[in-house]
Amino acid sequence: MQHFTQLPPLALYLHFPWCVRKCPYCDFNSHEAKDALPEAAYIDALLQDLEQELPAIWGRSIVSIFMGGGTPSLFSPEAMDRLLSALRARLNFPANIEITMEANPGTIERDKFAEFRAAGINRLSIGVQSFQDEFLTKLGRIHSARDAIRAAETAHKVGLENFNLDLMYALPGQTLPQAQADIATAIDLYPSHISYYQLTIEPNTFFYHQPPTLPDDELTHDIETRNRARLAEAGYVRYEISAYARNNQRCVHNMNYWQFGDYLGIGAGAHGKLSDAHQQQISRSWKVKNPRDYLASAGTPQRIGGSSILSAEDTSFEFMLNALRLIDGVDTALFEQHTGLSLSQIEDTLARAQERELLELRTNMIRPTPRGLDYLNDLTGMFLQETADAG
Numbered sequence: 001m002q003h004f005t006q007l008p009p010l011a012l013y014l015h016f017p018w019c020v021r022k023c024p025y026c027d028f029n030s031h032e033a034k035d036a037l038p039e040a041a042y043i044d045a046l047l048q049d050l051e052q053e054l055p056a057i058w059g060r061s062i063v064s065i066f067m068g069g070g071t072p073s074l075f076s077p078e079a080m081d082r083l084l085s086a087l088r089a090r091l092n093f094p095a096n097i098e099i100t101m102e103a104n105p106g107t108i109e110r111d112k113f114a115e116f117r118a119a120g121i122n123r124l125s126i127g128v129q130s131f132q133d134e135f136l137t138k139l140g141r142i143h144s145a146r147d148a149i150r151a152a153e154t155a156h157k158v159g160l161e162n163f164n165l166d167l168m169y170a171l172p173g174q175t176l177p178q179a180q181a182d183i184a185t186a187i188d189l190y191p192s193h194i195s196y197y198q199l200t201i202e203p204n205t206f207f208y209h210q211p212p213t214l215p216d217d218e219l220t221h222d223i224e225t226r227n228r229a230r231l232a233e234a235g236y237v238r239y240e241i242s243a244y245a246r247n248n249q250r251c252v253h254n255m256n257y258w259q260f261g262d263y264l265g266i267g268a269g270a271h272g273k274l275s276d277a278h279q280q281q282i283s284r285s286w287k288v289k290n291p292r293d294y295l296a297s298a299g300t301p302q303r304i305g306g307s308s309i310l311s312a313e314d315t316s317f318e319f320m321l322n323a324l325r326l327i328d329g330v331d332t333a334l335f336e337q338h339t340g341l342s343l344s345q346i347e348d349t350l351a352r353a354q355e356r357e358l359l360e361l362r363t364n365m366i367r368p369t370p371r372g373l374d375y376l377n378d379l380t381g382m383f384l385q386e387t388a389d390a391g
């Protein structure tokens with residue numbers, strides 16, 4: 001039985017489903033923009049969607065806003081200004097709230113950075129992936145290495161000092177020196193945050209059906225280990241399995257995910273998670289994925305693609321699945337606060353994980369060991385097995 005003593009923080013996610021071209025590794029809900037974007041209609045739909053969700057969050061404040069995609073930066077600054085103005089009129093959030101937009105480094109998007117900042121966006125996440133044209137071509141990216149460098153330089157120039165660079169490693173045919181060169185360039189550009197993650201082949205992608213040749217496990221491990229050390233030397237602290245921050249400028253929005261906070265999902269294919277103190281339950285919902293269907297169903301129940309109520313077992317597993325990505329772990333009190341469950345429900349699994357030296361368990365802290373981070377799938381799988389056993 002779940003019992004919430006207090007509700008977790010609440011964030012807002014807004015999904016923009018269009019991009020110029022679908023990348024071969026991408027499994028997100030993104031669609032190639034073959035015609036002019038229906039900007040005004042889509043902003044209308046987002047606001048109608050949000051208004052339908054408001055009764056479920058009355059009285060709650062928003063801690064962060066994240067615009068993901070697709071490519072949100074394809075939208076005009078005028079559209080973003082209209083959207084953010086409407087959000088301020090409908091939601092309770094502080095003036096200094098973190099508002100992140102994902103952006104491509106291409107010239108068209110880069111030229112809008114100053115106007116995006118004027119509209120209220122104060123953090124960018126720039127999808128670089130590599131600073132070498134050879135790998136950008138292999139990844140199907142439409143920008144060049146020079147575009148990527150100029151995007152970071154422009155962010156600094158217009159005063160968007162809080163920005164993330166997305167980088168991948170273990171790319172098709174990549175060598176250790178090439179991977180090290182990418183990290184060196186990223187560090188020289190002095191972003192506040194770097195997301196550094198391994199290219200993986202996901203189902204329902206072009207790479208899944210026509211897989212490229214990737215570096216072997218030994219080389220991949222060498223790339224990760226050496227570049228992790230280089231980032232640390234440069235002052236980038238690893239706080240999550242693939243996230244590195246300078247001067248403690250962690251992503252507020254992603255920290256809310258990893259600590260099992262609540263979030264509204266607005267937009268085509270967007271997912272949301274809400275805790276209900278009255279019903280003492282956690283629900284998930286998602287919106288229809290196809291942009292045409294989403295636009296046609298704006299403001300109606302048909303915009304909902306589906307929903308579910310999390311069982312106690314699923315809740316504990318999902319909490320651990322997210323929290324164990326954090327290098328410093330989580331306070332044990334967060335488990336009870338954000339799940340409404342007693343820690344005693346998973347104490348046997350915690351003990352087994354500690355025996356296998358995958359977890360460090362203290363009175364007030366659950367933290368993965370270095371071994372646990374290296375074998376994170378095995379560690380989180382123990383809690384999944386617990387869920388299966390309970391079922």
